[in-house]
Amino acid sequence: MRNLIDVQRKLLPDLLNIMQKRYEILQHIRLMQPIGRRTLSTNLGISERVLRSEVQFLKEQNLLDITPTGMSLTAEGSDVLKQLEDMMREVLGLKELEKKIKNRLQLRDVIVVAGDSDQSPWVKKEMGRACVARIKELLEGNTIVAVTGGTTLAAVAEMMTPDSKYRDVLFVPARGGLGEDVKNQANTICARMAEKAMGRYRLLHVPDQLSHETYQSIIEEPAIKEVLDLIKASSIVIHGIGDAKTMAERRKTAPEEMEKIEKNRAVAEAFGYYFDQEGKVVHKVNTVGIQLEDVQKVKHVIAVAGGASKAKAIKAYMKQAHHSVLITDEGAAKELIRD
Amino acid sequence: MRNLIDVQRKLLPDLLNIMQKRYEILQHIRLMQPIGRRTLSTNLGISERVLRSEVQFLKEQNLLDITPTGMSLTAEGSDVLKQLEDMMREVLGLKELEKKIKNRLQLRDVIVVAGDSDQSPWVKKEMGRACVARIKELLEGNTIVAVTGGTTLAAVAEMMTPDSKYRDVLFVPARGGLGEDVKNQANTICARMAEKAMGRYRLLHVPDQLSHETYQSIIEEPAIKEVLDLIKASSIVIHGIGDAKTMAERRKTAPEEMEKIEKNRAVAEAFGYYFDQEGKVVHKVNTVGIQLEDVQKVKHVIAVAGGASKAKAIKAYMKQAHHSVLITDEGAAKELIRD
DNA sequence: CACATTTGGACTTTATTTGTCCCGCTGTGA
DNA sequence: TCACAGCGGGACAAATAAAGTCCAAATGTG
Numbered sequence: 242m243r244n245l246i247d248v249q250r251k252l253l254p255d256l257l258n259i260m261q262k263r264y265e266i267l268q269h270i271r272l273m274q275p276i277g278r279r280t281l282s283t284n285l286g287i288s289e290r291v292l293r294s295e296v297q298f299l300k301e302q303n304l305l306d307i308t309p310t311g312m313s314l315t316a317e318g319s320d321v322l323k324q325l326e327d328m329m330r331e332v333l334g335l336k337e338l339e340k341k342i343k344n345r346l347q348l349r350d351v352i353v354v355a356g357d358s359d360q361s362p363w364v365k366k367e368m369g370r371a372c373v374a375r376i377k378e379l380l381e382g383n384t385i386v387a388v389t390g391g392t393t394l395a396a397v398a399e400m401m402t403p404d405s406k407y408r409d410v411l412f413v414p415a416r417g418g419l420g421e422d423v424k425n426q427a428n429t430i431c432a433r434m435a436e437k438a439m440g441r442y443r444l445l446h447v448p449d450q451l452s453h454e455t456y457q458s459i460i461e462e463p464a465i466k467e468v469l470d471l472i473k474a475s476s477i478v479i480h481g482i483g484d485a486k487t488m489a490e491r492r493k494t495a496p497e498e499m500e501k502i503e504k505n506r507a508v509a510e511a512f513g514y515y516f517d518q519e520g521k522v523v524h525k526v527n528t529v530g531i532q533l534e535d536v537q538k539v540k541h542v543i544a545v546a547g548g549a550s551k552a553k554a555i556k557a558y559m560k561q562a563h564h565s566v567l568i569t570d571e572g573a574a575k576e577l578i579r580d
Numbered sequence: 581m582r583n584l585i586d587v588q589r590k591l592l593p594d595l596l597n598i599m600q601k602r603y604e605i606l607q608h609i610r611l612m613q614p615i616g617r618r619t620l621s622t623n624l625g626i627s628e629r630v631l632r633s634e635v636q637f638l639k640e641q642n643l644l645d646i647t648p649t650g651m652s653l654t655a656e657g658s659d660v661l662k663q664l665e666d667m668m669r670e671v672l673g674l675k676e677l678e679k680k681i682k683n684r685l686q687l688r689d690v691i692v693v694a695g696d697s698d699q700s701p702w703v704k705k706e707m708g709r710a711c712v713a714r715i716k717e718l719l720e721g722n723t724i725v726a727v728t729g730g731t732t733l734a735a736v737a738e739m740m741t742p743d744s745k746y747r748d749v750l751f752v753p754a755r756g757g758l759g760e761d762v763k764n765q766a767n768t769i770c771a772r773m774a775e776k777a778m779g780r781y782r783l784l785h786v787p788d789q790l791s792h793e794t795y796q797s798i799i800e801e802p803a804i805k806e807v808l809d810l811i812k813a814s815s816i817v818i819h820g821i822g823d824a825k826t827m828a829e830r831r832k833t834a835p836e837e838m839e840k841i842e843k844n845r846a847v848a849e850a851f852g853y854y855f856d857q858e859g860k861v862v863h864k865v866n867t868v869g870i871q872l873e874d875v876q877k878v879k880h881v882i883a884v885a886g887g888a889s890k891a892k893a894i895k896a897y898m899k900q901a902h903h904s905v906l907i908t909d910e911g912a913a914k915e916l917i918r919d
Numbered sequence: 920c921a922c923a924t925t926t927g928g929a930c931t932t933t934a935t936t937t938g939t940c941c942c943g944c945t946g947t948g949a
Numbered sequence: 950t951c952a953c954a955g956c957g958g959g960a961c962a963a964a965t966a967a968a969g970t971c972c973a974a975a976t977g978t979g
Contacts, residue, residue, distance in 0.1 A: 646957070650955085
C-alpha cells in the first residue's frame, strides 16, 4: 500500500490534500453529528462555501445524510471513514511530522519529504525539488538568491529547472571559500544552479586561507566588493546544515581550531559557523560574504538538511534560526520529534 | 491495496480519472519516445493544450524529459510507470470491462459498478446510484420518465435523490400489472422514485388479469388513456432485466404459458416480454402500457441488471436493444465477456 | 408561537483551465 | 551549407469551474 501512496504522491500530489480535507470533514461530522454547515466550517477553519461543495459531493457519494437538523454520517460513511483512518496515518505521516516539528522548533515553516537521505541518496533530490518549488513561490522581480555549499545544496542545484520567473534572478555564493572540495563549494553550486535555472550569477573568487593584510586589501577590490554588496542585498538565502565534526574533518581544519571545536562541543555547522547544542556560535571560519547577523535580516532563509544522522545538528542550528524555513526528510524528522 | 483503491473510488472518483490520463500519457511516451506534443495528442485523442498542461506537470514531477527532439521518460518516470502498471489493472478493471462489453454487445453505453449483487445486496444500490446519476445527465425541461418493476428498479428508486432538475419531470409506470408482488410493481416503484426525487407522478391502475372486453373498454377510459399517452410520450425508459424462469415463477404465470416459455427456451425477461437467447420475443404478458416497438423509439433507454446469475439474460435481451445503455455490476460483466 | 438553526437557491466575482496563434530553436536530409 | 519540418513554449482570449455573498424557506426547540 505504501507503494501505491508513493506513486500517487508523485502522480497526483494534491490528491492527498483533497483526501485529507474530506477525511477531516467526515471525522468532524462523526464527532459532532448532527451538525450544521456554519458550525462545522468554523470548526474546520475552511470557508462555508467550500465546505458546502465538499458536503454536497460527499452526499452524492452517499457518505453522509443531510437533514434540517444537520449533517450526519450514513452507515457507508462510517465504513469508509473507518477504513480511511488506517491509511491516512500513512498518507498523512509527513504532514503531521511537519506540523509537529514546526511547533516544537518554532520555525516559520517545515517541509518533510519521504525517505531518509542517509539510506537512499535520491532523497536528497527530493529535498532539492521541494526546495526549488519553495524558491519559485518566493520569487518576485529581480531577486538575489545566495547559496552555500555542501552535497545537499548540490542536490538542490541539480533539481533546479528553468522558468521564466528566473529572468531577473541573480545567484550568488553566500560566503567565500570554506575549505571544501571544489564540487561542494558555494561557487560551483551557485554557478550550476544558475545554469540550470537559466539565470544569471556572480562568483566570489577569494582564496581559502589568507593573511590578515591580504584579506583586508582583497575585500576592497572593486570586483570583489561589488559581489559582496550583492550578497548582502540578497533576499533569499539557501543553505545546508552539517554535523560539526564531519564538516570540520572534511575541511582542512587546523589542529588548534579542531580542538576548539571539539572542546566547545560544537554539533552543528552552517555558513562556516559552528554551533553547540544550544545554538550558540562556538567557532567561525574566517572568510568574506554573508555573516550570521546578516542572515537574520534576510527575508527568506531556507535550510535544507536531511538524514537521521543530521537530526542533532539540525536541532541545534534551528535553536537560533526561528525565522527560517526547514526542508528535511522523514529520517531526520522522526529523530527530531523523538524526545 | 484493493481497499485503498475502493475508498479512493468513493472519496475522489475523478482523481482516478486523472491518474488514468497521466498513466496513459506516460505509457504512450514510453512506447513512442522521443515524441512531440502534436503527434502524441492526436494519438491519445486529447487536445494539444491539455496534453501540454499534463506534460508540464509530469515534467515538474521529474517523470519525463523534454528536449527539442521530443519527450521521453526519465529513469524515475520509468519506475513510476512500472509500478503504476500493476495498480492500474485494478483501478481500471471496471472501465476496461465497460469498454469490452460496449464493443462486444454493440451498446450505446455501459456502466459497470464494483461487486456482484448476487453476493452482496448493497451492490444493487450502487447500480441504483449510477443509474440515478445517468438519469440526471439526460434530464432537460419537462421530461417523462417511464419505469418498470423488479427489485433492481426498487433499488434505483431507493437511491434517487431530489434535485431542482426534477421540477418538471413526470414519472410514470411503463406497463400495467404483470403479476408481481406489490412492492416490486411498476406502480409502487414509480411512486417511490417520484417521491424521492420530489417530482410528480401518475399511476396506471389496471388490474392484472382481464377479459378481452373489459380490457378494450378500460383503455378507453379517459383517466387511463391519458396516462397511456404520457407513457408513449416518455423520453426516458428505465427497466430491469430478469431471468425468464425466475420471473415466470415469481409471477402467477398460468401453466400453459409456463410451458410455452419453457418450450421456446426463453432466457430473458423485460417489460413483460420473454426473450430466447437470440433476443427473439417468445412470449408476452398481455397488459397495457409501452410495447416493445415503442421502446425502440424512445430516446433514452436504460437497462439496469446485475449479478453473475443474470449474465445470460442480459446478453440475450441486449441482442435486440443496441441503442440502450446498460448499467450492470462486476459480477455480471465478467460473465458477459467470458467467452 | 417566536426564535435560532438548518439547508439550498441565485447571483456575482474570482481563479483556473482550455483554445488559439505564433515565435524561435534544432536536428535532418537534400 | 541551407531550408524545412517538427519541436517546445510564450502570450492572450474565451470558456468553464470554484468560491464569495446574500437571502428565503423549512424545521426543531424553548
